[in-house]
Amino acid sequence: MGIDRREFLKIAGxxxxxxLGGKAAxxxxxxxxxxxxxxxxxxxxxxxxxxxxxxxxxxxxxxDRCVEACHRIHNVPDWxxxxxxxxxxxxxxxxxxxxxxxxxxxxxxxxxxxxLILCNHCDNPACCRVCPTKATWKREKDxxxxxxxxxxxxxxxxxxxxxxxARSFNWGDPRxxxxxxxxxFPTNRDYPTRTKGVVEKCxxxxxxxxxxxxxxxxxxxxxxxxxxxxxxxxxDPGSNVRKLLRSRYAIRRKPELGTGPNIYYVV
Amino acid sequence: MLxxxxxxxxxxxxxxxxxxxxxxxxFGFYLYQWFEGLRITGMSRDVSWGFYxxxxxxxxxxxxxxxxxxxxxxxxxxxxxxRITILGEFLAVPAIIICLLFVFVDLGNFPRFINMMIHPNLxxxxxxxxxxxxxxxxxxxxxxWNVLSAERKGIHYQKWIKILIYISIPWAFSIHTVTAxxxxxxxxxxxxxxxxxxxxxLSSAFCSGPALLILLCLIVRKVTKFDPGKEQIRTLGGIVAxxxxxxxxxxxxxxxxxxxxxxxxxxxxxxxxxVGLEGHGKLVPLxxxxxxxxxxxxxxxxxxxxxxxxxxxxxACISVxxxxxxxxxxxLIVGGFIxxxxxxxxxxxxxxxxxxxxxxxxxxxxxxxxVLYKIVTAVKEEVAA
Numbered sequence: 313m314g315i316d317r318r319e320f321l322k323i324a325g326x327x328x329x330x331x332l333g334g335k336a337a338x339x340x341x342x343x344x345x346x347x348x349x350x351x352x353x354x355x356x357x358x359x360x361x362x363x364x365x366x367x368x369x370x371x372x373x374x375x376d377r378c379v380e381a382c383h384r385i386h387n388v389p390d391w392x393x394x395x396x397x398x399x400x401x402x403x404x405x406x407x408x409x410x411x412x413x414x415x416x417x418x419x420x421x422x423x424x425x426x427x428l429i430l431c432n433h434c435d436n437p438a439c440c441r442v443c444p445t446k447a448t449w450k451r452e453k454d455x456x457x458x459x460x461x462x463x464x465x466x467x468x469x470x471x472x473x474x475x476x477x478a479r480s481f482n483w484g485d486p487r488x489x490x491x492x493x494x495x496x497f498p499t500n501r502d503y504p505t506r507t508k509g510v511v512e513k514c515x516x517x518x519x520x521x522x523x524x525x526x527x528x529x530x531x532x533x534x535x536x537x538x539x540x541x542x543x544x545x546x547x548d549p550g551s552n553v554r555k556l557l558r559s560r561y562a563i564r565r566k567p568e569l570g571t572g573p574n575i576y577y578v579v
Numbered sequence: 580m581l582x583x584x585x586x587x588x589x590x591x592x593x594x595x596x597x598x599x600x601x602x603x604x605x606f607g608f609y610l611y612q613w614f615e616g617l618r619i620t621g622m623s624r625d626v627s628w629g630f631y632x633x634x635x636x637x638x639x640x641x642x643x644x645x646x647x648x649x650x651x652x653x654x655x656x657x658x659x660x661x662r663i664t665i666l667g668e669f670l671a672v673p674a675i676i677i678c679l680l681f682v683f684v685d686l687g688n689f690p691r692f693i694n695m696m697i698h699p700n701l702x703x704x705x706x707x708x709x710x711x712x713x714x715x716x717x718x719x720x721x722x723x724w725n726v727l728s729a730e731r732k733g734i735h736y737q738k739w740i741k742i743l744i745y746i747s748i749p750w751a752f753s754i755h756t757v758t759a760x761x762x763x764x765x766x767x768x769x770x771x772x773x774x775x776x777x778x779x780x781l782s783s784a785f786c787s788g789p790a791l792l793i794l795l796c797l798i799v800r801k802v803t804k805f806d807p808g809k810e811q812i813r814t815l816g817g818i819v820a821x822x823x824x825x826x827x828x829x830x831x832x833x834x835x836x837x838x839x840x841x842x843x844x845x846x847x848x849x850x851x852x853x854v855g856l857e858g859h860g861k862l863v864p865l866x867x868x869x870x871x872x873x874x875x876x877x878x879x880x881x882x883x884x885x886x887x888x889x890x891x892x893x894x895a896c897i898s899v900x901x902x903x904x905x906x907x908x909x910x911l912i913v914g915g916f917i918x919x920x921x922x923x924x925x926x927x928x929x930x931x932x933x934x935x936x937x938x939x940x941x942x943x944x945x946x947x948x949x950v951l952y953k954i955v956t957a958v959k960e961e962v963a964a
Binding site (some may be wrong): 394395396397398404407408409411412419438441442443444445446447463464465466467469470471473474475476477480481482483484507508509510511556566569570571 | 590614616622623624625627628683685686687688689691693694695698699702703704705706709742761762765766767768771843844915916919920921922923925
């Protein structure tokens with residue numbers, strides 16, 4: 313699992329207390345159990361969540377599954393039209409993900425290589441600065457850039473301000489999205505759908521983190537290939553993400569703009 | 580004084596009914612948007628602001644330009660403008676109302692605008708824009724109405740009005756500066772991220788607003804017995820000339836920075852607007868029309884012999900309005916979004932409902948302008964008689 317080492321140790325400790333041996337807990341921590349054992353503690357305690365996409369391991373199949381899982385869990389409708397589409401997480405080629413950073417002599421294979429894109433949950437997010445109603449804000453305790461679709465007035469200032477194109481607007485009522493593309497909408501009855509006229513975006517699965525579960529994309533990716541998408545606390549020097557960032561070369565999208573993206577790509 | 584607005588000729592009433600009809604049509608299309616959402620517009624995930632926000636931007640400029648008659652009158656004691664300050668103030672009022680309506684129709688969920696008051700975010704420029712616009716609206720209604728009432732009664736307006744007038748002068752500059760700050764402080768939108776944007780906004784406001792005011796003065800002279808005055812129009816013409824020259828100069832400064840530095844991000848939007856990018860160029864003809872009209876306007880305005888002939892000045896004013904409207908009311912907003920954050924080109928063009936909703940709002944503004952100007956001219960006629 314792309315799970316934070318210290319968090320893991322806490323879980324292991326916890327499991328030990330609950331009567332499982334440390335080693336046994338280690339062995340038992342397959343995805344389902346991780347969630348079970350995380351239920352009421354540690355995942356909620358990071359100071360700044362971040363993700364590292366390991367591009368050596370990441371591939372199209374994993375990305376597609378991540379996108380599917382996220383959009384299913386969050387009732388993201390498929391409009392089948394780029395004009396009004398809504399996306400929380402998606403694939404984009406290197407050329408466009410890191411616009412302006414490529415060069416003429418890159419192989420097509422690299423240029424066309426897909427990257428996994430989502431909200432960067434920036435340290436200094438422009439979207440939160442411009443929102444007139446605090447409908448989007450940076451959560452102090454763990455750095456998640458939250459979005460309240462009930463307070464949003466739909467001015468779309470945040471969409472203009474986000475340099476990563478991470479935000480989508482409900483140009484129409486999600487329930488009116490083409491039926492043939494959304495045979496079972498809403499796909500998750502435990503998560504709210506949005507109304508027309510509000511902005512939405514990746515919430516880093518705040519609702520899952522609160523329950524001690526990993527973000528849907530992280531869980532999905534790690535089920536397919538361990539550590540392809542690593543999730544952890546960037547403030548904790550001993551965390552899995554920090555270890556990875558120390559030892560491997562990682563880049564972020566548009567760091568020069570000073571928003572402080574918290575999604576890293578190991579290349 | 581409102582009674583003055585209900586006594587008019589057949590032409591006056593015909594015009595009023597025509598405007599009401601346009602408002603009705605616009606409102607009908609708005610209901611359609613209300614039920615279907617903003618997807619009936621041309622806006623998209625990539626170009627998330629369009630015609631509406633362009634109009635907001637343009638008409639804040641028109642509103643701010645009222646100061647171009649107020650400032651010379653009260654700070655430079657240029658008495659001639661005393662005759663038409665009320666026209667400037669009562670142009671600002673409908674202009675602000677147009678702005679507010681364009682914000683409303685652009686909101687995805689406009690009844691929730693109340694959230695801006697109960698949960699204000701002080702770092703949001705949009706919040707401050709709402710404040711300065713509303714205060715400016717209030718100032719202009721209060722000042723205009725009181726000064727006009729006093730004039731009607733043949734007395735001098737009260738002293739506290741003078742204080743409001745002095746406040747309204749810097750306030751006019753503030754509204755357009757704040758509007759520019761909506762755009763000029765956003766990371767990653769290179770076309771907007773320029774320190775000179777507020778200055779550009781003010782210069783284009785101070786040519787397009789007075790140009791509109793000149794046209795209104797000429798219409799007022801034609802359809803009422805009140806003559807705003809030859810000297811007044813000539814002075815306004817001079818203001819339009821200087822402001823338009825500065826406006827074009829500022830734009831050329833943008834071109835220099837973008838193209839001499841050769842930084843791709845700074846060039847892309849401008850290239851898209853004027854020659855097209857990656858085979859997309861919907862706005863190219865418009866931008867060249869703007870350029871042509873700017874050129875015509877400059878030739879007329881710079882040559883005093885042309886500028887001082889009211890007939891030719893009219894052509895210049897219309898040219899200025901077309902040119903600045905395309906530049907600020909259309910190209911600036913759309914161009915800022917193209918290419919998008921992935922350096923892809925996704926184009927925008929307004930839809931029919933979008934345009935008709937806009938027409939409805941313009942008509943609302945014109946309706947308010949007509950009523951206010953009717954009152955003003957009736958009072959002026961009465962005082963003269």
